[in-house]
Amino acid sequence: MSDEMTGLPVLRAHAEEAFAGELAALAKWDDRPRPPSWRLSPWAVAVYLLGGELPDGTLVSPKYVGPRRIVEVAVATLATDRALLLVGVPGTAKTWVSEHLAAAVSGDSTLLVQGTAGTGEESLRYGWNYARLLAEGPSRAALVPSPVLRAMAQGKLARIEELTRIPADVQDSLITVLSEKTLPIPELSGETQAVRGFNLIATANDRDRGIHELSSALRRRFSTVVLPLPATLDEEVEIVSRRVGQLGRALELPELPGGAQEIRRVVTVFRELRDGLTADGRTRVRTPSGTLSTAEAISVVTNGLALAAHFGDGVLRAADVAVGVHGAVVRDLAADRAVWRDYLEGVLRDRDGWQDFYRAARDCTD
Known part of the structure; x- marks a missing residue:
């Protein structure tokens, strides 16, 4: 057009x-x-x-x-x-x-x-x-x-x-x-x-x-x-994946390997902080001041695609999305920074398969 x-x-x-x-x-x-x-x-x-x-x-x-x-x-x-x-x-x-x-x-x-x-x-x-x-x-x-x-x-x-x-x-x-x-x-x-x-x-x-x-x-x-928030993790991942794909094509960003994994991670973090509870229901977490909406998740992943395509190695990695997640979560520096640190140390530090995301998020926070 x-x-x-x-x-x-x-x-x-x-x-x-x-x-x-x-x-x-x-x-x-x-x-x-x-x-x-x-x-x-x-x-x-x-x-x-x-x-x-x-x-x-x-x-x-x-x-x-x-x-x-x-x-x-x-x-x-x-x-x-x-x-x-x-x-x-x-x-x-x-x-x-x-x-x-x-x-x-x-x-x-x-x-x-x-x-x-x-x-x-x-x-x-x-x-x-x-x-x-x-x-x-x-x-x-x-x-x-x-x-x-x-x-x-x-x-x-x-x-x-x-x-x-x-x-x-x-x-x-x-x-x-x-x-x-x-x-x-x-x-x-x-x-x-x-x-x-x-x-x-x-x-x-x-x-x-x-x-x-x-x-x-x-x-x-x-x-x-x-209009409710997406009911399940899979439903929200599907929404984010589809919209990121549409936006990526409009912006002429290449389709990058690693997208599915990082989208699921971003959505998981947003849902857990939004709900005040980890996905397995075992750990309560504090909620930040922002809404952490599906639309924000789409923006975080799209920005990550641009970082990976123009300044990375052509693979969407944890470091490409972690900075955007940090920016979405920490809106009120006084209150949200403590919420984010507690979540990183109390939930993500020992979560299997999340060490790269944890390190990238810590680098943004420190």
């Missing part, structure tokens, strides 16, 4: 571009009823996210590894008049699932609002081209629609990332949109009514600082789906 303006290859293609072949193959074989304006049926959207094999042998890669029912509930919600709220701790693939849902349903995942403490109502409703406004007065031509307004007009899905980071009074500007399916534009004495197929996906987490709780009126307009 290349940027339309420069013609240069992009670092990360949108989901509907990166998986265009799978979406086209699903559309070809999809003979089930489709809600208005949907590119695929709810059944085919679920197959796109969870993976499967089509009658012609086409393999659809899984985009989400987790309980099937979670995906089914999310897709079914979007086929109703209720918006979808994806909730989970950081790193539980909320953004990833949101993007792929929009790609499969609307063929367009770009109608996106990134929530921050500085997000204003114009980001959720509309703004103005002030040059035209001053020259011509209020008009449709001077109006700058938000992604939400564009989705309403086109019958597509809009996405709002980190809804709870948006100030509460700005959040509530969505109430009329979600309840009445219309957005009043009093400056033009008019409104924009949502075309059938419009809906909204929002993501939120309750772990980070600086969040604003949703009002009860707004929360009632959403069906909430909680």
Whole structure:
């Protein structure tokens, strides 16, 4: 994929571009009823996210590894008049699932609002081209629609990332949109009514600082789906392996020997520190201040691949990932450094087959 303006290859293609072949193959074989304006049926959207094999042998890669029912509930919600709220701790693939849902349903995942403490109502409703406004007065031509307004007009899905980071009074500007399916534009004495197929996906987490709780009126307009952390070590290793492979190809990093072993080690460390308990259930450990999410594990391993490829011997080794693990764990120097040292000395020092990782981690710590 290349940027339309420069013609240069992009670092990360949108989901509907990166998986265009799978979406086209699903559309070809999809003979089930489709809600208005949907590119695929709810059944085919679920197959796109969870993976499967089509009658012609086409393999659809899984985009989400987790309980099937979670995906089914999310897709079914979007086929109703209720918006979808994806909730989970950081790193539980909320953004990833949101993007792929929009790609499969609307063929367009770009109608996106990134929530921050500085997000204003114009980001959720509309703004103005002030040059035209001053020259011509209020008009449709001077109006700058938000992604939400564009989705309403086109019958597509809009996405709002980190809804709870948006100030509460700005959040509530969505109430009329979600309840009445219309957005009043009093400056033009008019409104924009949502075309059938419009809906909204929002993501939120309750772990980070600086969040604003949703009002009860707004929360009632959403069906909430909680995305859990991966249930098992093998499941999380599979997720990390797949995403690292995708990122490695996008970054043109070579596939290196040793990847499977080091991925399992990183995930094991993250899970044990996250759970406060070793995998065998025998030793309790203190938990650090960070979330140690699956997304962070993916970043640690990808960075390790870059180190091994450009500054190592072409094999992913413990030293390549240990520095990233140390950085992910030790966020608060005063508290987390002691947690990390206790874990190294109390758990990893005598663990069979982990001596190289232990030494590399100690070198980062000392």
